[in-house]
Amino acid sequence: MSFIQRYKTMDKTERANYRKEFFINNSLYMFLIAAVVVIQFISPHFLSGPSIVNIISLSAANLPIALGIAGAIILTGTDLSAGRIVGLVACVSASLLQATGYPNKMFPDMPTLPLVLVFVIALAIGALVGLINGFCTAKFNLHPFIVTLSTQLIVYGALLMYLMIGNNNGQSISGLDSSYTGFITGSFLSLGRTPIPNYVWYALIITVIMWFIWNKTAFGKNMFAVGSNPDAANVSGVNVKRVITLVFVLAGIMYGITGFIEAARIGSNSAATGLNYELDAIAACVIGGVSFVGGIGKIRGVIMGVVLLRLIFVGLTFLSIDANMQYIIKGLIILVACAIDMRKYLVRK
Amino acid sequence: MSDKILLEMESICKDFPGVRALDNVSLKIREGTVHALMGENGAGKSTLMKCLFGIYTKDSGKIILDGKEVSFKNPKDALEHGVAMVHQELNQALKRNVMDNIWLGRYPKTFGFVTSERQMYKDTKKIFDELGISADPKMIMSKMSVAQRQMVEIAKAVSYNARIIVLDEPTSSLTEQEVGHLFRIIDMLRERGCGIIYISHKMEEILKISDDITVMRDGTHVTTEPASSFTMDKIIKLMVGRELTNRFPEKTNKPGEVILEVEGLSSKYNQVEDVSFKVRRGEILGFAGLAGAGRTEVIENLFGISSRSGGSIKLHGKEVKNRNAAEAIKNGFALLTEERRSTGIFGILNICENTTISSLKKYKRGKLVLSDKLRRKDTEWAIKSMRIKTPSQRTQIRTLSGGNQQKVILGRWLLTEPEVLMLDEPTRGIDVGAKFEIYQLIVELASKGKAIIMVSGELPELLGVCDRICVMSGGKLVGEVDASRTSQEEIMALAAQNV
Numbered sequence: 085m086s087f088i089q090r091y092k093t094m095d096k097t098e099r100a101n102y103r104k105e106f107f108i109n110n111s112l113y114m115f116l117i118a119a120v121v122v123i124q125f126i127s128p129h130f131l132s133g134p135s136i137v138n139i140i141s142l143s144a145a146n147l148p149i150a151l152g153i154a155g156a157i158i159l160t161g162t163d164l165s166a167g168r169i170v171g172l173v174a175c176v177s178a179s180l181l182q183a184t185g186y187p188n189k190m191f192p193d194m195p196t197l198p199l200v201l202v203f204v205i206a207l208a209i210g211a212l213v214g215l216i217n218g219f220c221t222a223k224f225n226l227h228p229f230i231v232t233l234s235t236q237l238i239v240y241g242a243l244l245m246y247l248m249i250g251n252n253n254g255q256s257i258s259g260l261d262s263s264y265t266g267f268i269t270g271s272f273l274s275l276g277r278t279p280i281p282n283y284v285w286y287a288l289i290i291t292v293i294m295w296f297i298w299n300k301t302a303f304g305k306n307m308f309a310v311g312s313n314p315d316a317a318n319v320s321g322v323n324v325k326r327v328i329t330l331v332f333v334l335a336g337i338m339y340g341i342t343g344f345i346e347a348a349r350i351g352s353n354s355a356a357t358g359l360n361y362e363l364d365a366i367a368a369c370v371i372g373g374v375s376f377v378g379g380i381g382k383i384r385g386v387i388m389g390v391v392l393l394r395l396i397f398v399g400l401t402f403l404s405i406d407a408n409m410q411y412i413i414k415g416l417i418i419l420v421a422c423a424i425d426m427r428k429y430l431v432r433k
Numbered sequence: 434m435s436d437k438i439l440l441e442m443e444s445i446c447k448d449f450p451g452v453r454a455l456d457n458v459s460l461k462i463r464e465g466t467v468h469a470l471m472g473e474n475g476a477g478k479s480t481l482m483k484c485l486f487g488i489y490t491k492d493s494g495k496i497i498l499d500g501k502e503v504s505f506k507n508p509k510d511a512l513e514h515g516v517a518m519v520h521q522e523l524n525q526a527l528k529r530n531v532m533d534n535i536w537l538g539r540y541p542k543t544f545g546f547v548t549s550e551r552q553m554y555k556d557t558k559k560i561f562d563e564l565g566i567s568a569d570p571k572m573i574m575s576k577m578s579v580a581q582r583q584m585v586e587i588a589k590a591v592s593y594n595a596r597i598i599v600l601d602e603p604t605s606s607l608t609e610q611e612v613g614h615l616f617r618i619i620d621m622l623r624e625r626g627c628g629i630i631y632i633s634h635k636m637e638e639i640l641k642i643s644d645d646i647t648v649m650r651d652g653t654h655v656t657t658e659p660a661s662s663f664t665m666d667k668i669i670k671l672m673v674g675r676e677l678t679n680r681f682p683e684k685t686n687k688p689g690e691v692i693l694e695v696e697g698l699s700s701k702y703n704q705v706e707d708v709s710f711k712v713r714r715g716e717i718l719g720f721a722g723l724a725g726a727g728r729t730e731v732i733e734n735l736f737g738i739s740s741r742s743g744g745s746i747k748l749h750g751k752e753v754k755n756r757n758a759a760e761a762i763k764n765g766f767a768l769l770t771e772e773r774r775s776t777g778i779f780g781i782l783n784i785c786e787n788t789t790i791s792s793l794k795k796y797k798r799g800k801l802v803l804s805d806k807l808r809r810k811d812t813e814w815a816i817k818s819m820r821i822k823t824p825s826q827r828t829q830i831r832t833l834s835g836g837n838q839q840k841v842i843l844g845r846w847l848l849t850e851p852e853v854l855m856l857d858e859p860t861r862g863i864d865v866g867a868k869f870e871i872y873q874l875i876v877e878l879a880s881k882g883k884a885i886i887m888v889s890g891e892l893p894e895l896l897g898v899c900d901r902i903c904v905m906s907g908g909k910l911v912g913e914v915d916a917s918r919t920s921q922e923e924i925m926a927l928a929a930q931n932v
Contacts, residue, residue, distance in 0.1 A: 300801070300802050300803055300805075301801050301802070301803060302793040302794065302797070302803060305786065305789075305790065305793055305803070306790075306793070308779075308782060308786065309779055309782065309786070309790050312779040312780065312781055312782050313775075313776075313778070313779045313780065315775055315776045316775070316776050316777055316778060316779055317779075317790070318738065318758060318776075319736075319738060319758055319768060319770055319776050319777075320758065320790045320791045320845070321758045321759040321761075321762040321763075321791050321849075322758075322759070322790065323757075323759055377781070378781075379779065379781050379782060380781060
């Protein structure tokens with residue numbers, strides 16, 4: 085029965101109830117549309133080519149990290165080390181791919197390394213920290229909050245030490261090789277007259293791969309099962325420890341990709357790169373309906389959450405709202421979004 | 434016993450979207466009586482109780498307590514008016530001790546704000562002594578047995594001077610002795626003039642303990658009569674609305690050659706010690722024993738989810754290790770666990786995910802991809818052959834009734850094509866009609882050549898379904914009997930050996 089037919093069979097109070105539920109459950113989208121209309125009305129440049137491309141590319145830059153963290157949240161965990169891993173990977177990638185003639189080169193005698201090699205190194209660093217996170221969570225039965233809090237500090241320490249290597253002395257790393265920046269921020273397609281950077285396409289490819297992993301592989305099914313009920317998963321023959329470890333390794337790889345993209349995207353990388361990225365990613369996930377209840381989440385939810393969050397950030401700037409006030413608004417939006425989301429899992433009485 | 438009506442629920446109606454859950458149901462509880470409330474799952478017993486306790490708001494009807502009309506806002510409100518409920522699944526603060534649980538929310542205070550541990554201890558001890566409960570008020574709840582925790586809950590009701598006490602399936606996880614103790618407490622409460630509403634599926638018990646019996650069916654009140662005018666067959670007939678000639682299906686399975694040999698099985702962290710037995714193809718082997726005798730632990734050990742310290746398992750004469758569940762499944766074992774909610778279902782996932790989780794490898798197309806089509810097909814098969822009542826495959830399993838959830842999990846295990854199917858309390862918390870269907874499935878599976886090991890605390894069910902019964906006591910196997918030639922008494926005598 086289609087939902088229009090079903091609506092027709094309802095009586096008055098049922099319809100009122102249905103409308104109310106519909107309104108509350110879709111309030112995020114309605115809010116989104118309302119916000120776009122209002123912002124557009126106040127500031128007509130909001131829905132112009134450059135602004136739209138800006139929102140899309142900011143979303144794309146944040147998508148891989150959010151997709152990684154979403155896995156941890158589905159396991160009722162979290163990952164606080166994500167931002168620092170992005171920072172470490174970004175600095176390492178940047179230092180290995182500085183232009184040969186650049187005066188402040190970190191490794192002055194190093195030739196231009198092939199992009200693929202550095203990409204693989206980036207993934208390897210992410211995967212390694214992810215492996216540590218996953219291994220400790222699974223093996224020692226620790227909550228990922230504790231594990232990733234520790235690795236966050238460890239990774240940050242490693243990053244600070246790395247920045248002291250060679251001639252660098254703790255400065256930020258810039259002067260990147262043009263092949264690198266071209267690969268990431270170059271463009272072959274434009275919206276209107278604004279070029280769409282390449283990393284938008286990379287994010288798209290990664291999203292498709294992640295969708296595939298979540299929905300079409302045994303690993304994905306097992307991840308949702310472990311998130312929903314780890315004891316039942318164990319009895320059902322799922323290797324729970326392996327699944328937990330792999331989810332974090334996969335997340336680490338996602339942070340590696342984010343770091344590799346981020347380094348070229350922002351051009352100048354310091355110890356502050358990646359700071360608090362995990363918080364935006366977690367916020368995006370929960371706004372998009374990836375629930376801390378465990379076992380619940382969809383790729384399209386993560387995309388929605390990331391885009392929505394960016395749209396709000398950009399929109400607030402467009403409205404020239406005070407930067408301090410922006411934090412308060414963001415906080416409230418996250419709170420309200422989660423409260424609405426939680427309604428779905430409450431047992432109705 | 435008197436004819437004074439303590440609690441009256443009059444023409445209660447409750448609608449849920451699309452269903453009338455309660456249709457003009459009335460219930461009168463006399464002072465100093467045990468009033469059994471019977472009906473299949475879904476008959477409306479719990480809904481009626483939830484209306485009483487204000488968990489649901491009734492659409493119409495009246496509730497009269499002691500001559501005054503009442504309408505409780507929530508269970509706490511009801512409790513303060515002397516109406517208490519002891520739930521089937523106990524909701525207690527397990528990490529706190531006994532007296533904390535009893536006085537939670539109304540700690541006795543000195544100087545108006547300091548909680549008085551001494552007062553709590555004294556008061557708790559007093560109630561325990563009255564009821565003949567031997568537990569220490571300072572014991573942590575999680576260290577107590579289910580039976581003791583239930584006693585605590587009853588003590589809590591008594592501490593509120595409750596006049597109406599609802600017991601929901603109180604004996605589903607108690608041993609015979611513990612049931613005896615519970616019944617003595619119920620008798621005491623009855624003498625004090627309490628009205629007890631007793632919800633249970635166990636006919637023998639109901640006939641033994643209750644004064645009045647009310648039978649419900651499909652949200653309606655069928656009859657209320659003194660217990661003496663009922664027989665088991667009459668209750669069943671009224672409950673299901675049709676004649677159930679047999680509580681157990683005809684046994685069609687024929688045991689063949691031995692396929693599983695277990696020698697000297699022992700556990701590292703629980704009491705299982707030196708357990709040896711054999712199971713034949715097409716045989717249903719029962720495991721009887723008191724709670725805590727190690728029945729569940731034996732099959733968990735066999736399945737590799739509890740640590741083994743010794744022993745060998747041979748399937749078709751070949752040694753298998755079963756170091757973990759995954760390995761056991763690969764070797765052709767399956768285990769339906771006792772605790773459906775905590776180790777069985779994935780509540781928020783749908784039927785299809787719940788059914789196929791243990792056999793995902795079967796659906797691989799190539800190295801990675803799973804075929805949704807094959808998964809849906811197998812789920813459809815499970816729904817059909819297990820006769821699962823569900824709107825669709827995409828329904829969340831938590832919304833199904835207990836019996837249907839059990840069938841989904843049974844379906845999950847059959848899809849792994851096991852040779853040895855182990856069932857731990859397969860009919861716990863399931864109504865009469867669904868129980869029969871589960872028995873039928875078990876016998877059918879045995880007829881198809883599966884070796885079945887069934888653990889149960891209900892002796893009639895073991896005697897009705899099994900071919901042989903192993904009796905456990907204190908972690909050891911103390912005897913093995915032929916199900917067609919033994920009696921409940923013989924099994925109980927064996928089971929009480931090492932206590």
